Amino acid sequence: MPKTKIQKQEISKNLAEKLKTQQGIVFVDYKGLNVGDMTELRATIKENEGNLTVTKKTILSRVLKEKGIDINLKEMKGQIAVIFAFGDSIAPLQALHTFAKVHENVKILGGYLENEIQSASAMIAIAQLPSRNELLAEAVGSIAAPMSGFVRVLNGNVKGLVMALNAIAQKK
Numbered sequence: 001m002p003k004t005k006i007q008k009q010e011i012s013k014n015l016a017e018k019l020k021t022q023q024g025i026v027f028v029d030y031k032g033l034n035v036g037d038m039t040e041l042r043a044t045i046k047e048n049e050g051n052l053t054v055t056k057k058t059i060l061s062r063v064l065k066e067k068g069i070d071i072n073l074k075e076m077k078g079q080i081a082v083i084f085a086f087g088d089s090i091a092p093l094q095a096l097h098t099f100a101k102v103h104e105n106v107k108i109l110g111g112y113l114e115n116e117i118q119s120a121s122a123m124i125a126i127a128q129l130p131s132r133n134e135l136l137a138e139a140v141g142s143i144a145a146p147m148s149g150f151v152r153v154l155n156g157n158v159k160g161l162v163m164a165l166n167a168i169a170q171k172k
Contacts, residue, residue, distance in 0.1 A: 050092030
């Protein structure tokens with residue numbers, strides 16, 4: 001059933017509100033997903049501080065153009081859903097990429113990150129990067145490695161002294 005003008009204005013208003021607070025946008029072709037899979041995808045995206053919205057290309061194009069994002073959605077084939085990232089801009093994309101590995105029907109079509117329009121291949125490459133927490137853990141591990149090695153060396157000397165003193169004590 002076609003939407004009324006008032007309904008379209010309400011959809012546009014909701015999309016504009018989401019655009020104000022978003023950290024990133026991902027365009028997805030979800031054609032072929034059943035209701036259960038779509039519900040699972042929405043829940044997965046929501047867990048990762050994102051929101052999946054399905055809307056018409058014309059309404060979405062108009063709202064994006066008003067916000068200064070000039071992207072031609074009509075060139076994108078299939079049924080388009082939009083994922084807005086609100087916290088970590090990469091987490092919903094990584095969740096989508098993991099979901100797409102299991103469901104071949106889901107295709108990443110492109111996105112908008114760091115105030116730039118990104119191609120599908122760029123978005124997939126970004127999705128394959130380690131998460132922010134993993135990168136921070138690696139950095140902390142790299143910084144802490146020399147210190148922990150130094151502590152082990154110092155403990156080795158003390159341990160050797162204690163063992164030598166213990167051996168002397170046992171002989172007497």
